[in-house]
Structure formats: structure tokens, C-alpha cells
Amino acid sequence: xxxxxxxxxxxxxxxxxxxxxxxxxxxxxxxxxxxxxxxxxxxxxxxxxxxxxxxxxxxxxxxxxxxxxxxxxxxxxxxxxxxxxxxxxxxxxxxxxxxxxxxxxxxxxxxxxxxxxxxxxxxxxxxxxxxxxxxxxxxxxxxxxxxxxxxxxxxxxxxxxxxxxxxxxxxxxxxxxxxxxxxxxxxxxxxxxxxxxxxxxxxxxxxxxxxxxxxxxxxxxxxxxxxxxxxxxxxxxxxxxxxxxxxxxxxxxxxxxxxxxxxxxxxxxxxxxxxxxxxxxxxxxxxxxxxxxxxxxxxxxxxxxxxxxxxxxxxxxxxxxxxxxxxxxxxxxxxxxxxxxxxxxxxxxxxxxxxxxxxxxxxxxxxxxxxxxxxxxxxxxxxxxxxxxxxxxxxxxxxxxxxxxxxxxxxxxxxxxxxxxxxxxxxxxxxxxxx
Numbered sequence: 240x241x242x243x244x245x246x247x248x249x250x251x252x253x254x255x256x257x258x259x260x261x262x263x264x265x266x267x268x269x270x271x272x273x274x275x276x277x278x279x280x281x282x283x284x285x286x287x288x289x290x291x292x293x294x295x296x297x298x299x300x301x302x303x304x305x306x307x308x309x310x311x312x313x314x315x316x317x318x319x320x321x322x323x324x325x326x327x328x329x330x331x332x333x334x335x336x337x338x339x340x341x342x343x344x345x346x347x348x349x350x351x352x353x354x355x356x357x358x359x360x361x362x363x364x365x366x367x368x369x370x371x372x373x374x375x376x377x378x379x380x381x382x383x384x385x386x387x388x389x390x391x392x393x394x395x396x397x398x399x400x401x402x403x404x405x406x407x408x409x410x411x412x413x414x415x416x417x418x419x420x421x422x423x424x425x426x427x428x429x430x431x432x433x434x435x436x437x438x439x440x441x442x443x444x445x446x447x448x449x450x451x452x453x454x455x456x457x458x459x460x461x462x463x464x465x466x467x468x469x470x471x472x473x474x475x476x477x478x479x480x481x482x483x484x485x486x487x488x489x490x491x492x493x494x495x496x497x498x499x500x501x502x503x504x505x506x507x508x509x510x511x512x513x514x515x516x517x518x519x520x521x522x523x524x525x526x527x528x529x530x531x532x533x534x535x536x537x538x539x540x541x542x543x544x545x546x547x548x549x550x551x552x553x554x555x556x557x558x559x560x561x562x563x564x565x566x567x568x569x570x571x572x573x574x575x576x577x578x579x580x581x582x583x584x585x586x587x588x589x590x591x592x593x594x595x596x597x598x599x600x601x602x603x604x605x606x607x608x609x610x611x612x613x614x615x616x617x618x619x620x621x622x623x624x625x626x627x628x629x630x631x632x633x634x635x636x637x638x639x640x641x642x643x644x645x646x647x648x649x650x651x652x653x654x655x656x657x658x659x660x661x662x663x664x665x666x667x668x669x670x671x672x673x674x
Contacts, residue, residue, distance in 0.1 A: 242546040248413050255380040269560055270324035272302040272317075274310035276576075278515040282576035284437050286635065289572055290563045299560055307333075311622075318342050318548075325551040328380065331368035331617050332440070337546065338371040339619035344547040344554060346377025346561065355562040364612040365542040365582045370526065377544035378561060378568070381579035382587070383511035384538040385444055387411070388599075390418075393430060393505045396420040402528035404607070404674065408448065408475065411531035413505075415483045418505030425502055434495035435508035437476070437636035438629045440539060440615060445472040445657040447613055448533040454669075456484065460616045461670045465658040468578035475656055487637040499525075510541035511605055515577035518598055527599045529608055542582070542616040580605045623668040631661050 272282050276306075280303040287299045302324060311333060317323040318337065319645035337343050347369075356378060358366055365379035387402065387508040394401055397417045402410065424430050435441050446453055451469030456462040463475070480486075485498065499507040500520045504570075506657040507513075507557055508530075517525055530538040545561045547554065551615030563569045568579040573589035615621065634656050 267624055267631040268298050269326060269551075269553070269557050270300045271329040271560070272305040272310065272314065272324040273303065274307050274328070275512070276305070276516065278576065278661055279512065282515070282573050282578050283479050285576070286564060286569055286572050287388070289374055289568070290560055292564070295557065297556070297559070302603045308319055310513060321550070323548040323550060325553075325557040325645045326545055326547055329377070329546055330613055331379075331542050332621055333543065334369065334377055334544065334546055335617045335619040336373060336622055337461075338376050342549050343376050344549045344551065344557070345376055346372055346545070346547050349554070350378065350558050350562065353558065355387050355558060356565075360583040360589070361565075361586060362584055362609055363583045364609060365538050366613065368540055368614050368617060369544045370457065378565060379542050379544040379582040380564065380573070381511065381542055382582045382609055382612075383580045384605060385441065385508055385530055386604055386608070386611055387515070387530065388499060388507045388509055388513065388525060389414075389528055390499065390505055391524040391526055392500060393418050393502070396423065397505070401526070402531075402542050404529060404604070405536075406528065406531055408531045408533045412475075412478065412483075414480070415506060421484055422505060423553075427555045428503075429504050431485045431489075431498070432504075433479055433506040433508070434479065434484055434498060434504045435479075436495070437630060437632045439625050441508060442472070442476055442632065443615055444530050444537055444539045444613075445476050447537045447539075448472065448530070449475070450534055450647070454616060457614065457616050460621075462616060463665050464662050470651070470654045470658060473592040473657070477636065491638075511580045512578055514599065518577045526601050528601065528605050529604050536608070538608045538612055539613040542614075543579075574582050580609075608663075618669075622663045627668065628661060629663045631664055633659075635661075 244638060266289055271287070273280065275283070283301055285304070287301050290299060302448055304313055304625045314323065314327060323342065332638055347356060347613040351358070361379060362382040365382035366375065369375060369377040369379055384457045389402060391401060394414070401412065416429060420433035422430050423509065449468045451466050451472050453463060453465050455462040475625055485495070495504060496509070496516065498504045500517065500523060504525065517523065531538065545564060547557050547561070551557050563584060567583060567586050570583045571589070573579045574581050574586060574591040577597070581592055586592065587606060590629040
């Protein structure tokens, strides 16, 4: 009997102890899918590790994907199978296809309601880019722009001054020409003046710089058409192909990023994400300059955001991670990696981003560009528009000019014909023909 009472007393004591000191149940697993090169993925791993260290019991499973096209394909497959990750990072030009299907949670309103999101703390152009039909669907992690990376050693070798903050398109073209004609790489070979991918997102700031446009309405585009100023911009872009940029065969043999990193390219048009790679490149003297001005300063937005699947089993756990990632601590981690321009205003103006001991020396170029940033549409079909346009733009950029037009550039007739071909190819994606 006494033994039975002792057992009962022990059971009661265990039950009491469990009730008073019961360990907290672990948080639900949160899967986060991202894309990037190894250095970018390493930055995300550091972000996840910092979050888990600060939130005992929390678990974030990072799903890294090397290429953006594979990232998008993997997301599409996961959503179709009903097994989408709770969180993923995506560009503003890509999230619309998911928002249109109703598979994303409206992070802005939800996190604002819980006090985890204050819109005024973040750069407005990046925030605005992730509104879908008036609702802030995803929350931006960066606010980058297209800038000109330039090799300072090649500029010195060509006897030309470094770009100034107010440099013009003519200055840009002259620099490309001088580097091409005067500078040599480490092996003594001629280098190319400038490199960039002839895609719509890269050509857009040229069009805007000349006062042109290619869609009727950035929020609700229904018509794709290059106006006269846009044609002038195309003429300027085509001029880069006349010996200043690597020809197609050279580009296929070595992409522009790799060519710039080894010193074979004077200038490169790229976004902030390339900084992490260059910081790890030895013996390269480089800096950044703003996109060259024609009329008023302008550049194109490059921004990614955290999106949450509407089917997330534990939305609160996912949003706690997003809140940390967008806090000063979380934003500083990615900023120190060189990967991004923080979307949080205070962090972008702080030492994590503007570290004078880290390249580029002219990091403020990215911040100065923010008030002038413009974006392309974010509608569901925009990925299809870009996919069709980019094929034609690459073909047009690399094809040889008609006989006798190499020095003078393409004729207006050739530009108009190409513009019509481009419009006819992509217009159905914006406004399919009525049946």
C-alpha cells in the first residue's frame, strides 16, 4: 500500500513539474526557397543561422536554387503539387504570376496588423513594386538599381577620368570607345569597352533616359509599343554593338560577369548583387558609377521580396522570420555580404552598407539612384512578355548592321521594322486577341 502511495505521489510530482516547467513546443518548420550564386546563398545561410540563434526552437529550412529560371520552375511545380514552401524570395517582375492565382498571402496588411511592418521605414520604390491590384502582397528585402561597374585600372590605362556623378550618355560612349581602343588586359590583349545583356530590363533605362516608353500603363499595361524616343534609345543601344561590346561568339565563350572580373571589360551594367562576387575577386581595381544621363537622371529598379504561400501551415512562424529578415539586424547581415541594397532606409544609410573599408568606394551611387528609380510592370503576364522580347532583342543586338550602315548606325526604317516585330511578338501576352 505504501509502495502504491509513493508511486502515486511520484506521478503527481512529475505531473506538477511538467505543468510548471513544460518546455515550449518547437515552432513549425518554415521552408525558405531562394536563388543565387554560392556567395549569395552563404549570406542567406548566415541570415537563417542568426534567426534560429535568436529564436530557440525555431527552424528555417533553406532551399537554395542556383539559377532564377530553375527557381521559378521549382516554385511553379511546388504550387501545382500543393507543396509550396512557406516563404520564397522573388523579383517584382516575377511574383505577379503567383499573386494572380491567389496563392500568396497578403504579407503587407497581415504584418502591419501585428505590428511587424511599418511601411514608412522602407524605400518607397521597392515597396510600391510589390503591390498587386492595390494590395501589398510581398515585402521587399532590397532596393537596388542598374549601375555601371567600371575597371579603374583600364580607365587609367586608357588615359580617361573616372565617371562623375553627373556623367552623360556621351561620356559613357566615349569611355567605352577609349577603353576599347587604348587599354589592354594582363595578357596584352585588347579589351572590350562595355558589356550588358540586351534584354528588356537592361534596355528599359535607355528608353526612359531618352524620354521614351514601351507600355501604355505600368500598373495595368494593355499595349506594348516603342514610341519615337524609344527608337532613338534603341539606336544608341545598337551603337554599343559596333565593336564596343563583345560579339555573340565572344559572349557565348565567356559571359560578361566573368570577363569583367578577369579584367577583359572596361564597364559592365549590373545590379548590386554582383558586388559580392567582385569583393571576392583578387587584384581587381573597380568601382561603380550611376546610369548615364541623357535628360533627367533615371535607372531601373532591381528588387526582390519575401512572399508567403497562402497555404502555409503556420503563418505566424513564417512572418516572425520575415520580420527578423527585414529588421536592422537581418538587413545588415545581407548588406555586409555585398549582396543587396537594404530596403530598410535606416540600414541602407548605416555602416553595414556604407562601409568605407569595403568596395565599392562609391556605394552611395546606389542610394542616390533610389529617388529616380522606375520599374517595369509586375502583372502576371510580364514574365511571358520579357521571355518573348528578350529573344528578339538578343537577335537584333548581335546581328550585323546592313551594308554601309556600320558607321552611321541603323536606319530609321530598320528600327521601325524591328519595333513592329517586337510589338507583334509580345502584344498577345498583354492583351490576347478577342475571339
